[in-house]
């Protein structure tokens with residue numbers, strides 16, 4: 001089943017073109033890697049698909065509903081209930097502990113305090129960082145903080161995870177290990193993932209790789225996995 005369908009996405013920032021007409025289908029449970037050189041439009045595409053940014057032209061459909069023209073209120077409700085987002089720097093709230101950070105998305109969808117904390121602790125344990133539950137972000141290593149941010153992105157059990165260079169701030173091994181864990185959690189839950197990455201090993205966890213070049217899909221499809229092997 002197709003969960004996200006994008007057709008003819010065009011986006012420019014003033015006179016700087018970013019996307020030139022991208023078509024994309026994301027199936028339920030599919031892990032899609034988006035790769036390509038810096039400035040090729042990867043983040044812009046991800047933001048359009050997640051309903052964070054409105055394209056100048058083209059359409060985005062999520063689960064049969066038009067997303068790009070939906071109201072901000074509708075899009076943000078959908079993001080909270082159905083989407084998880086994870087960025088290069090985890091962006092944890094520095095005044096809150098790990099457990100409080102992870103519980104936050106649940107509280108925002110109306111869950112109770114006790115229940116939210118319990119679920120948050122379960123997800124911290126799944127990500128291997130139960131021991132920092134009561135630590136503040138400033139007291140954690142970069143890897144621990146990113147695992148907490150990952151727990152926060154997954155705690156609502158989203159149908160789609162959008163991740164933009166989620167391990168860019170970690171060393172190679174820590175990053176690959178975390179993405180391997182995310183991929184196996186996604187497979188267990190039939191969660192779809194759109195994963196922007198420069199790392200061919202990380203792209204290797206995906207079912208498919210979409211290569212962008214100057215705001216278009218690279219017609220050669222010569223992804224980083226293949227390029228790395230040449």
Ligand SMILES: Nc1ncnc2c1ncn2[C@@H]1O[C@H](COP(=O)(O)OP(=O)(O)OP(=O)(O)O)[C@@H](O)[C@H]1O
Pocket residue numbers: 013016017018036037038039040041042043044045
């Ligand atoms: N907020 C912005 N204002 C102006 N131009 C922007 C903005 N964001 C992106 N751009 C431009 O749009 C194009 C696509 O940028 P985008 O951030 O989508 O690329 P990217 O593939 O994610 O790059 P990177 O790998 O460096 O993160 C680039 O030319 C970039 O300079």
Ligand SMILES: [Mg+2]
Pocket residue numbers: 042043044164
């Ligand atoms: Mg980017």
